[in-house]
Amino acid sequence: MASYDNHITRECVEAIIPFAKGGSSVVAMGSGFINKELPAACHHVPA
Amino acid sequence: MSDPHIVVTLSQWVEAARRWGAKAEVELVPVASYFGTHEVESSVGIPMDIDINILTHDEIKQFIEDYAVAARHAMKAGVDIINVHGAHGQLPALLFNPVFNKRTDEYGAQNFENRCRFAVELLDAIRAEVGNNCAIEYRLSCTDIVEGSPSVEEVIEFAKVIQGKIDMLLISRGCLAINKLMPLILPCTYIDHGINIEYAAKFNAALDIPVGVVGAVTFEQAEEAVASGKVEYVAMGRQNIADPDCVNKALHGHEDDICPCIRCNTCISRSHFFMKPPRCAANPKYNRGMDYNYMPPITKQKKVAIIGGGPAGIEAARVAAERGHDVTLFGKSDILGGVFRDAGAAPFKEDLRKYLAYVIRKAHEQKNLTIRMNTEATPEMLDAEGFEAAIIAIGNVPFYPTWLSCKDPGRVVLVNDIDSGAAQAGKDIVIVGAGITGLETALRFARLGRNVTVIDMLDREHIGQTVAPINAYALFDLLDEERWTLMCETKLADVTDEGVIIEDKDGNRQTLSADTVILAMGGKPNTDAIRAFEHAIPETYVVGDCNGQLGNLWNSVTTAFDAAMVL
Numbered sequence: 001m002a003s004y005d006n007h008i009t010r011e012c013v014e015a016i017i018p019f020a021k022g023g024s025s026v027v028a029m030g031s032g033f034i035n036k037e038l039p040a041a042c043h044h045v046p047a
Numbered sequence: 048m049s050d051p052h053i054v055v056t057l058s059q060w061v062e063a064a065r066r067w068g069a070k071a072e073v074e075l076v077p078v079a080s081y082f083g084t085h086e087v088e089s090s091v092g093i094p095m096d097i098d099i100n101i102l103t104h105d106e107i108k109q110f111i112e113d114y115a116v117a118a119r120h121a122m123k124a125g126v127d128i129i130n131v132h133g134a135h136g137q138l139p140a141l142l143f144n145p146v147f148n149k150r151t152d153e154y155g156a157q158n159f160e161n162r163c164r165f166a167v168e169l170l171d172a173i174r175a176e177v178g179n180n181c182a183i184e185y186r187l188s189c190t191d192i193v194e195g196s197p198s199v200e201e202v203i204e205f206a207k208v209i210q211g212k213i214d215m216l217l218i219s220r221g222c223l224a225i226n227k228l229m230p231l232i233l234p235c236t237y238i239d240h241g242i243n244i245e246y247a248a249k250f251n252a253a254l255d256i257p258v259g260v261v262g263a264v265t266f267e268q269a270e271e272a273v274a275s276g277k278v279e280y281v282a283m284g285r286q287n288i289a290d291p292d293c294v295n296k297a298l299h300g301h302e303d304d305i306c307p308c309i310r311c312n313t314c315i316s317r318s319h320f321f322m323k324p325p326r327c328a329a330n331p332k333y334n335r336g337m338d339y340n341y342m343p344p345i346t347k348q349k350k351v352a353i354i355g356g357g358p359a360g361i362e363a364a365r366v367a368a369e370r371g372h373d374v375t376l377f378g379k380s381d382i383l384g385g386v387f388r389d390a391g392a393a394p395f396k397e398d399l400r401k402y403l404a405y406v407i408r409k410a411h412e413q414k415n416l417t418i419r420m421n422t423e424a425t426p427e428m429l430d431a432e433g434f435e436a437a438i439i440a441i442g443n444v445p446f447y448p449t450w451l452s453c454k455d456p457g458r459v460v461l462v463n464d465i466d467s468g469a470a471q472a473g474k475d476i477v478i479v480g481a482g483i484t485g486l487e488t489a490l491r492f493a494r495l496g497r498n499v500t501v502i503d504m505l506d507r508e509h510i511g512q513t514v515a516p517i518n519a520y521a522l523f524d525l526l527d528e529e530r531w532t533l534m535c536e537t538k539l540a541d542v543t544d545e546g547v548i549i550e551d552k553d554g555n556r557q558t559l560s561a562d563t564v565i566l567a568m569g570g571k572p573n574t575d576a577i578r579a580f581e582h583a584i585p586e587t588y589v590v591g592d593c594n595g596q597l598g599n600l601w602n603s604v605t606t607a608f609d610a611a612m613v614l
Contacts, residue, residue, distance in 0.1 A: 007056075011337050022290075025280075026072050027069045027071060028073070032117065033076060035117075036078060
């Protein structure tokens with residue numbers, strides 16, 4: 001699963017519970033963003 | 048993860064993740080511009096999420112510091128494993144790949160050591176923060192797939208450089224920023240399962256640390272890969288989403304109870320292309336725990352009619368019966384599945400067939416569910432039999448252009464009839480509608496050597512982009528391996544004895560030769576039939592294709608589930 005919005009909400013906590021109960025050895029959260037903003041020069045969003 | 052306050056909420060997540068014995072892992076990545084954008088321009092003309100060639104030296108150093116700070120916060124929250132995402136075109140992967148890396152400083156592509164430097168410094172910085180309090184897993188693409196990228200053998204050499212700094216290595220493939228590669232990163236329903244296993248085996252043989260693999264690995268493949276020593280562990284994403292209990296079920300020998308992932312990629316398409324929370328076509332509870340994890344049991348058993356035996360009807364019937372209602376499913380034909388059964392007809396739709404077999408099996412297991420096939424429910428019948436509630440899942444009415452000159456039903460046919468075998472396609476085929484259904488039909492017949500032309504009123508950029516762009520990219524790639532023609536911004540004007548008359552956006556007409564015209568133009572709800580049921584039964588819900596929303600499995604299953612949960 002991914003946090004995808006840079007926040008860990010109660011929904012995010014609830015979402016992991018079925019996986020945690022499901023028998024996997026490891027449950028992982030994807031896209032844990034290390035920073036809030038990229039360097040300005042890295043924004044290459046097309047017009 | 049850069050904010051120290053994340054420790055508060057992340058620790059709650061970690062507690063939940065560890066409550067039943069699992070280890071908690073957090074993947075670290077820089078904020079990417081690709082969410083909702085994709086295919087951003089770059090200095091080398093190939094999409095990159097972050098253009099590594101215009102980063103200053105200080106900015107690269109800052110990234111390393113940011114990773115380390117994020118790892119510190121993860122450790123403070125109690126995370127067991129830090130996952131450094133070095134696959135899929137993430138920063139370490141881009142800097143290792145000379146196709147992308149044109150830098151001339153110490154992180155440049157002049158030599159192998161420089162190309163490894165960012166990953167090495169990054170891992171050293173993280174280890175300095177977390178010590179032995181957290182394991183470090185590194186995620187690595189065995190190949191970026193982009194032409195000119197490092198060979199698998201060279202990537203193994205890279206892995207040897209970092210193996211002393213990490214505890215586990217997870218093998219994937221590809222670059223996420225390049226749209227056409229996404230179906231190989233998240234192998235979709237048209238791609239084989241377990242495509243990375245043999246590559247991962249090479250890494251496992253060459254390294255001294257545990258090597259795992261990810262990429263649509265089935266339980267059978269996982270069993271074989273671990274037992275034979277090809278890998279030490281297997282990661283599963285989408286299969287867990289489709290059925291979070293799948294590991295326990297496999298562990299206890301209940302593989303038939305596992306709801307299979309159909310690899311439609313609704314989950315990742317929603318988050319990566321549309322900036323929406325991921326959802327699952329097979330598991331409507333996924334990521335909606337606040338709505339359904341603590342749903343109270345029913346207080347009154349109701350006599351419920353489910354009208355329709357397609358995927359929406361089956362889901363509604365199963366859930367309503369599981370919750371304790373007295374449920375009867377009415378199906379017009381002699382077999383459950385509806386048009387979904389036809390949609391799974393193509394050889395490359397094995398995932399869909401497995402899913403359908405699973406849901407039918409589960410429906411038949413329900414004690415409170417009576418299935419009445421070969422029975423067309425009517426409002427009068429339901430009223431007379433005392434049904435208190437009805438879930439209407441009668442599908443839609445396929446769109447058929449009435450203006451066509453050709454009245455030969457064997458020449459102009461609905462795609463459902465082709466799928467079911469009720470109609471046959473000739474050698475020269477024109478398919479009207481380039482949605483997923485039309486494109487899948489095109490692939491099916493192109494692979495049989497037929498001459499296939501697909502027309503659609505949309506422009507090329509918007510075709511196949513409504514639900515799961517990743518699967519559409521795969522379809523286009525596979526179709527391009529065959530002989531076919533796509534005509535965008537083109538509509539069907541007529542079908543005559545001479546051929547198929549089409550018209551472009553400027554009104555120019557031309558005639559195509561075709562012995563079969565397959566209509567894949569979608570459909571519309573039968574509102575009269577729906578209204579009649581609504582008037583006859585006190586409590587009704589309209590779900591699946593007949594609710595006028597997108598005609599796909601996610602809409603069908605989710606709306607059916609939601610209705611069954613509020614009965």
